[in-house]
Amino acid sequence: xxxxxxxGGYLIYFWSNENDEPIHVHVGKGKPSANATxxxxxxAGGCVVAHNKSExxxxxxxxxxxxxAAQHFWICVSGKNTLQWIGxxxxxxxxxxxxxxxxxxxxxxxxxxxFEHPAYVPPAPSFLHPxxxxxxxxxxxxxxxxxxxxxxxxxxxxxxxxxxxPDGFLLVS
Amino acid sequence: MLYPYITLADETExxxxxxxxxxxxxxxxxxxxxxxxxxxxxxxxxxxxxxxEGFADSEIDFFNDFLHSNAHLIYRYAQTGGADIAKSx
Numbered sequence: 001x002x003x004x005x006x007x008g009g010y011l012i013y014f015w016s017n018e019n020d021e022p023i024h025v026h027v028g029k030g031k032p033s034a035n036a037t038x039x040x041x042x043x044a045g046g047c048v049v050a051h052n053k054s055e056x057x058x059x060x061x062x063x064x065x066x067x068x069a070a071q072h073f074w075i076c077v078s079g080k081n082t083l084q085w086i087g088x089x090x091x092x093x094x095x096x097x098x099x100x101x102x103x104x105x106x107x108x109x110x111x112x113x114x115f116e117h118p119a120y121v122p123p124a125p126s127f128l129h130p131x132x133x134x135x136x137x138x139x140x141x142x143x144x145x146x147x148x149x150x151x152x153x154x155x156x157x158x159x160x161x162x163x164x165x166p167d168g169f170l171l172v173s
Numbered sequence: 174m175l176y177p178y179i180t181l182a183d184e185t186e187x188x189x190x191x192x193x194x195x196x197x198x199x200x201x202x203x204x205x206x207x208x209x210x211x212x213x214x215x216x217x218x219x220x221x222x223x224x225x226e227g228f229a230d231s232e233i234d235f236f237n238d239f240l241h242s243n244a245h246l247i248y249r250y251a252q253t254g255g256a257d258i259a260k261s262x
Contacts, residue, residue, distance in 0.1 A: 006180040008258030063258045067179065070243045074235070 002082045003032075004075060007067050008060065014079060023079045027064055028054040039065060045072045175201060176255030178247065185211075187239075189247050191254070198251045202228065202236055217244055 003013040004025060012025050015034045028036030037054040039047045047068050052061065068075070178187040178200075185204040192198055197216050204211040204227070211227025213236060220240060225233065240247075250256045 003182045005182060008256065008260075010258075060258050063256060066246065070246055071239075073238065073242055 002078070004078065005071065007064060010056070010060070010064060012064070012068060014082065023076055024050060025068060025075060027056065027068075037061070039068055041068070041072055041075060045069065047072070174254075176250060177259045178243075178250070178256070179259075189251050192248070192251045198247060199223070200240060200247060204228070215240060217247065 002016075003011055005012055009029055010027050011029070011032060012027050013032055015026050015032070015036075022040050024038050024040045026032065026034070026036040026038055035053050037052045037056050038050040040050050041047050047065050049061065049065070056064065174191055175188045176190075178189055180186050183204060185202055188201045188203070190199045190201075196218065198218075200215050200217060202211075202213040202215075206227070212224055213222065213226070213228050213233060214224040215222050215236065217240065220237065222233065228236070246256075250259075254260075
């Protein structure tokens with residue numbers, strides 16, 4: 001079971017033979033388990049709690065999710081390399097009621113409002129459309145160099161400009 | 174003072190300092206091996222490598238990307254004296 005990193009005594013790892021699901025990681029202390037807390041990675045660079053069967057305290061869970069979101073880029077690469085993960089990170093099925101309910105539950109009960117990566121720019125009104133990572137396209141046009149583009153969007157995060165995504169649609173990539 | 178941040182799967186320990194004058198935070202990468210440690214240190218926010226011993230270029234490239242994605246958390250925890258969750262271990 002490929003482990004990714006340890007954070008505050010918690011191990012964050014993949015569980016093999018689960019590559020028919022969106023990219024996700026498990027989190028827990030002690031012996032790794034397929035039933036440990038599961039966190040999906042979203043296309044927008046964030047993450048969402050699928051379940052918390054490890055019963056991680058809320059404050060720890062929030063810190064862990066923030067940390068996982070910061071590692072989003074290499075977790076996805078690692079998942080695809082080590083597990084041949086075919087699918088991309090999570091994209092909401094807007095016809096499903098499961099994901100909106102899950103998200104709504106965690107947002108209300110755990111007070112977890114925003115899991116977005118700092119590079120995440122709130123989606124345009126067309127948030128039901130396939131992922132556009134922020135204003136990536138515009139920035140790319142302004143900075144044709146791939147590296148310049150990568151650097152340009154990383155730290156242009158304006159918390160004041162953040163608008164929570166409506167219930168149920170945070171997961172839309 | 175050094176504060177633990179995370180530990181990668183290859184046992185590379187990542188730590189950071191307090192915020193120093195000029196808002197500099199040093200991030201340390203330490204990986205144990207049979208004869209000691211591989212070591213790298215990078216100063217933020219300039220992303221200047223001030224020490225490199227043992228890590229391959231590809232690993233340093235990865236650390237660069239890592240730092241760009243984690244600088245916001247590293248600065249927050251440098252300001253607050255380390256992450257609570259990491260201190261509780």
